[in-house]
Amino acid sequence: MSVTEMTETPLLTVEHLTMRFGGLVANNDVSFVARTGEITALIGPNGAGKTTLFNCVTGFYTPTVGRLSLRHPDGREFLLERMPGYRIAQSGVARTFQNIRLFGGMSVLENLIVAQHNKLMDASGFAIAGLFGLPTYAKAEKAALELAKYWLERVRLTEFADWEAGNLPYGAQRRLEIARAMCTEPVLLCLDEPAAGLNPRESGELAEILTFIRDARNPNGHRTGVLLIEHDMSVVMRISDHVVVLDYGRKISDGDPTSVKNDPAVIRAYLGEDEDAELPPEVAGDLPASVVHPAPKEI
Amino acid sequence: MDYFIQQLINGLSLGAIYGLIAIGYTMVYGIIGMINFAHGEIYMIGAFVALITFLAMGALGITWVPLALVVMLAASMLFTSVYGWAVERIAYRPLRSSPRLAPLISAIGMSIFLQNYMQLLQGARSKPLQPILPGNLTLMDGAVSVSYVRLATILITLVLMVGFTMLISRTSLGRAQRACEQDKKMAGLLGVNVDRIISLTFVMGAALAAVAGMMVLLIYGVIDFYIGFLAGVKSFTAAVLGGVGSLPGAMLGGVVIGLIEAFWSGYVGSEWKDVATFTLLVLVLIFRPTGLLGRPEIEKV
Structure with a gap:
């Protein structure tokens, strides 16, 4: 598949999605695009709002603000935020849950x-x-x-x-x-932590299945885009083509796995604020440069 | 021995009727986890619709019995289904997400409403019907006589049971119903229109109850607006006895209760037959709360 074809087919477009529960803002102005032929991974620390976003996409919640549009390969477009759950399912979104159902x-x-x-x-x-x-x-x-x-x-x-x-x-x-x-026969498959509780061999098999779904045409001739939430970073880095990182309900990074992995904002979210960076200049001046400006860590 | 067989057949036909009603209880419980206390009234309405249809046909001059029976059955199932559907739509669906007690109270209210509705429309007096299907089948040199109506009841119930089991196990509607029973939300996510499946469950339960109503009308030849209560409670007992949520259980429970009633009436005395039935309910609830064929509920930890 060529790069141009990939960029031409936004399958799911999330625009300015905000979901509030009373005073709690679970998703705050999140926008991203998931494409057919790609595995889009949604990652972030616990409580970042990943599952909430999923629930908005699949109709469990009606977003407070924002637009969720699903564009089929044949050009039909569905506005998911206005549809009840079973209609969303009929329009081509399938999902799985964190716990098996x-x-x-x-x-x-x-x-x-x-x-x-x-x-x-x-x-x-x-x-x-x-x-x-x-x-x-x-x-x-x-x-x-x-x-x-x-x-x-x-x-x-x-x-x-x-x-x-x-x-x-x-x-x-x-x-x-x-x-x-x-x-x-979905056009978009949403998986909520599919690798949770799997041993390494099983998660390897899972990765194989997911890449198969991404690459192969289904029996009905369509292809299926994959959107997944995953905590297992080895799985995410191995199979995803596009990673969206959420933290405290906001999107903090978006891109291919390598660039996301090295994004300072992502490192901060996962590993905490670098305390040395907060040091006043007069103290920092006495320390070796590698401590003041540490190289990006591997996640 | 003759007497025993006589009571056995009486019990089976009575049990068939209880079983038909019990299926409505058990299916509704299976899918939305509530006891539809208005179901007995649905059965009563079925009996009334059958009676009205018969009288209307008489007025129109249709007297050929087989045709009359088929039209009665069809009309009764059709109209009663509409009642079943409407009860769910009006009294239960708006309360779907409320605490479990709310639809229960709503069901009791619906039951009282339907009783009074029928009393107002049709009057409080018992309604008689002349025997449409007279005659008996005599067995064992005349020692055992089975009325054709009872025989027909057993046969129709058997046919309906087979059809119904096929419907549940073979068709996509049945599969969707079983899926909704286990996880409505997930079924919805797979594109099953859960509301429609629930409506259809009520419709099917009501249609079966209508058959029971018509059969009771034909066997006993007299109905009133209050017959739904006792039949409803006994069929509910049958559903609990068989294991609420289990279709074969409901049928089995119905037959067991029918047999107990028949034998108790035959050998002990008919005035205590209700006591026998409800004693059984109490015993089942104490010693086997999941019923004969019910699955024990496994608590998720």
């Missing part, structure tokens, strides 16, 4: 088919056709099954298809959540 009592395969509910509902005429097994519904269900199998294959859960989702091991549940989100 699978339908534990249903089978792995059923979890993936529920995600295609709308398509099936349209085909089944309020389940009537489904009850009598009419051909239109049978066809739609076959397609839904195909898509489910496609994503099962991708997240390597094919042999678990008939398991109850709640009985899967933790890492597999995480992968299933991503597969389920992808079964809604």
